[in-house]
Amino acid sequence: MPGHPIGPARGPLALLALLLLIAPLSISGCSRNEAIAETLPDPATVTGLIIDPDISGTLFQFQVIAPTGNPQEVTVEYSEDLGNSFQPATLFENNGSSFTVPTDGFYSLTWDSSANLGSEPQGDLLLRLEIVDTADGRSGTGVTSGIFSIGTPTAPQILSIGTPQGPAGGDIAFDISISDGNADHVTVDIDFSLDAGLTWNEATVDGSNAPLILPTSVSAITFILHWNAGVDQPGAVSPLARLRATVSDANSATVALTGIFGVNLVAPLLRSPTIGDIPDEMNGSEPFTGSTGSDVVFRLIVPDQDATITIGWQQQPGGSTIDPSTLVVTSTRTIDNVAAGGDLSSLFSVNAAGDGASWAITEGVSLPLGEVAFEARLEDQLGNGASSVSTTFQVVVGTSQMSPFDWNDSWWLEFDGDRTATWSSGTSAITVTSSIGPNGIPDHVEDLVVAGLQSLNPLPAASAAGVVARVRDWIEASVVDRIETHYGAGSGGIPGGFSSALSFAGTASNHTSALRIGGDDSVSGFVLGRAMVDHRNNSPNSNNSSSLGVFTTNLLQFYVNSFSFRQRFEPLMPGLGTPVGEHT
Numbered sequence: 001m002p003g004h005p006i007g008p009a010r011g012p013l014a015l016l017a018l019l020l021l022i023a024p025l026s027i028s029g030c031s032r033n034e035a036i037a038e039t040l041p042d043p044a045t046v047t048g049l050i051i052d053p054d055i056s057g058t059l060f061q062f063q064v065i066a067p068t069g070n071p072q073e074v075t076v077e078y079s080e081d082l083g084n085s086f087q088p089a090t091l092f093e094n095n096g097s098s099f100t101v102p103t104d105g106f107y108s109l110t111w112d113s114s115a116n117l118g119s120e121p122q123g124d125l126l127l128r129l130e131i132v133d134t135a136d137g138r139s140g141t142g143v144t145s146g147i148f149s150i151g152t153p154t155a156p157q158i159l160s161i162g163t164p165q166g167p168a169g170g171d172i173a174f175d176i177s178i179s180d181g182n183a184d185h186v187t188v189d190i191d192f193s194l195d196a197g198l199t200w201n202e203a204t205v206d207g208s209n210a211p212l213i214l215p216t217s218v219s220a221i222t223f224i225l226h227w228n229a230g231v232d233q234p235g236a237v238s239p240l241a242r243l244r245a246t247v248s249d250a251n252s253a254t255v256a257l258t259g260i261f262g263v264n265l266v267a268p269l270l271r272s273p274t275i276g277d278i279p280d281e282m283n284g285s286e287p288f289t290g291s292t293g294s295d296v297v298f299r300l301i302v303p304d305q306d307a308t309i310t311i312g313w314q315q316q317p318g319g320s321t322i323d324p325s326t327l328v329v330t331s332t333r334t335i336d337n338v339a340a341g342g343d344l345s346s347l348f349s350v351n352a353a354g355d356g357a358s359w360a361i362t363e364g365v366s367l368p369l370g371e372v373a374f375e376a377r378l379e380d381q382l383g384n385g386a387s388s389v390s391t392t393f394q395v396v397v398g399t400s401q402m403s404p405f406d407w408n409d410s411w412w413l414e415f416d417g418d419r420t421a422t423w424s425s426g427t428s429a430i431t432v433t434s435s436i437g438p439n440g441i442p443d444h445v446e447d448l449v450v451a452g453l454q455s456l457n458p459l460p461a462a463s464a465a466g467v468v469a470r471v472r473d474w475i476e477a478s479v480v481d482r483i484e485t486h487y488g489a490g491s492g493g494i495p496g497g498f499s500s501a502l503s504f505a506g507t508a509s510n511h512t513s514a515l516r517i518g519g520d521d522s523v524s525g526f527v528l529g530r531a532m533v534d535h536r537n538n539s540p541n542s543n544n545s546s547s548l549g550v551f552t553t554n555l556l557q558f559y560v561n562s563f564s565f566r567q568r569f570e571p572l573m574p575g576l577g578t579p580v581g582e583h584t
Contacts, residue, residue, distance in 0.1 A: 047062070196260055
C-alpha cells in the first residue's frame with residue numbers, strides 16, 4: 001500500500017521460508033559433528049615363555065601378539081620366593097628391566113641373573129613379563145613362568161613331622177620341621193589317608209587345598225599346620241588316618257609320613273535360633289510351599305522385649321560330646337552394646353539338660369526394631385563344628401497382642417458344631433462317607449457313631465437310663481481334661497504342659513477362642529495335619545463370629561479299617577458289633 005515501508009514477511013509463509021533456510025544448516029551441522037564409533041583392537045598379549053636358565057645369564061624367549069600394531073614395552077621381573085614377591089630384573093640388552101619391541105613377533109632376551117642373585121644356586125625362581133602399548137598406554141596380558149632353578153640347589157629336607165593325638169576332629173594340628181641348604185622357599189603338599197596309606201587324597205590345610213609356600217633356612221624351621229579334616233571328610237570315623245607331606249623345590253622333592261592316628265569327624269547338629277520352642281518350619285528359618293508350589297520366605301514377628309531366644313543342639317550318633325563353651329552367637333544389629341557381628345553368647349544360659357541355651361530378654365534390654373538376624377556356631381570336644389545356622393526375625397514394639405500367652409486365653413471346645421454329614425456303611429470293610437452341609441446332628445456325635453460310641457437309634461431302656469448321654473458327657477469331659485493337661489494349666493493335680501494362661505471348656509460362655517471338635521474332611525485321602533486357614537471367616541465355615549479365623553479341615557483322621565482302630569472299636573462299630581445304647 002502506498003505510504004507504508006516494505007517490512008519483513010510475516011505469518012505461515014514466512015515461518016516456512018525460515019525453516020527451509022535453517023533446516024539444511026542443521027542437517028549439515030549434524031553430519032559434521034557426528035561421532036564415528038570405533039572399536040579399538042584388543043591389547044597385546046605375551047605368550048610362549050621359554051626359560052633357559054644359567055648362572056651367568058638366563059636366556060628367555062617369548063612371543064608378542066599386538067593387534068594394534070603399535071610398539072610394546074615389555075617389563076621383566078623375577079621372584080626368588082616362589083612368587084610371593086617380584087623385583088625388577090636386570091637385562092643384558094640395556095642394563096634395565098624394560099625393553100621395547102616394535103610389533104608382533106618372537107623375541108629373546110637375557111636376564112643378568114648373577115647381577116640380581118649372585119652366584120649361589122637357587123631352586124625357587126620365577127620370571128614375570130608385563131606388557132604395555134606405548135601408543136595408547138593400555139596394559140596387555142602378561143605371562144609368568146613356572147618354577148625353575150639356577151645352578152644345582154640342594155634338595156629340601158623334612159626333619160620331622162608330628163603325629164596328631166587321636167581321636168582327633170575338626171581342624172587337626174600337626175607340626176613339620178623342614179630345612180634347605182640354599183634357604184630357598186619350598187612348596188608343601190599335604191595329602192591324607194583314612195586307610196593307613198593305601199589310598200591318598202588332597203588335604204585342605206589352613207583353609208586352602210593349594211600347595212603351601214613356606215620359607216626355609218639351612219637349619220630347621222618348625223611350622224604348625226592344621227588339616228581341615230571336617231571339610232575334607234565330614235562325618236568320617238577311622239582309626240587308620242595318616243598324613244603325607246611332600247616338600248619340593250624346582251628340582252627335587254622329599255616325602256614324609258605321620259604315624260597312624262584316629263579321627264572322628266561326626267559333627268553335632270545345631271538348631272536354628274528360635275523363639276521359645278517354636279520349630280524351624282514355623283520360625284522363618286525355613287520357607288513354606290505356597291499355593292503355586294514355590295517356596296515362600298516369611299519372618300516370625302517378635303516383640304522387642306519379653307521374648308526368649310533359644311538355640312538347641314544335639315549330639316549325632318557316633319559323635320563326640322558337645323562343648324557348650326564353644327557356642328558363638330552373632331547378630332546383624334547392635335544389641336546390648338555389642339556391635340553387629342560381635343559375640344552375644346555371654347547373654348545365653350545353658351539349660352539343665354545341656355542340650356541348648358536361651359536368652360530371656362528382660363527389662364533394660366530390647367531388640368532393635370526391624371529385621372534382626374541371629375547366627376549360631378558350636379563345636380564338640382574334638383573341635384568338629386556344627387553347620388552354622390541363622391534365623392531372621394521381624395522385631396516390633398511389644399504389645400499384649402505380641403505376648404498372647406501372658407494373658408488368659410479361654411478356648412471353647414465346640415462339641416455341637418454341625419458343618420458336615422458323616423456316616424458309615426458295610427459289614428466287613430467299613431466305608432465312611434461325608435458331605436458338606438449341616439444335617440441337624442453334631443459332627444462330633446456322628447464321629448462317635450462311626451466308632452460305636454453313640455447310637456442314633458438307642459433302645460428305649462438305654463434312653464430311659466441315659467446311657468448314650470452319659471457316655472457322650474464322659475468322652476467330652478475326657479477330651480477337655482486331656483487338652484488342659486497337655487496345653488493348659490493342668491487338671492486333676494497334674495501340671496499343664498504349655499501355659500497356665502490357657503484354659504479350655506466345653507461351654508460357649510466367656511471364651512476368646514474356639515476349636516470345633518469333629519467333622520470329616522471334604523478333601524479325599526487320609527491325612528494328619530492338613531489345614532487351611534479361613535482368616536476372619538471369609539468363607540462361611542463358622543457361624544459363631546465373623547471375626548474368627550478357622551481351620552477348614554480336620555486335624556486328625558484315622559483309618560477305620562486299620563488293625564489298631566478295629567482292635568479297639570470293632571465290638572462297638574455299626575455292622576461289626578453293638579453300638580453303645582443298643583445293648584440288650
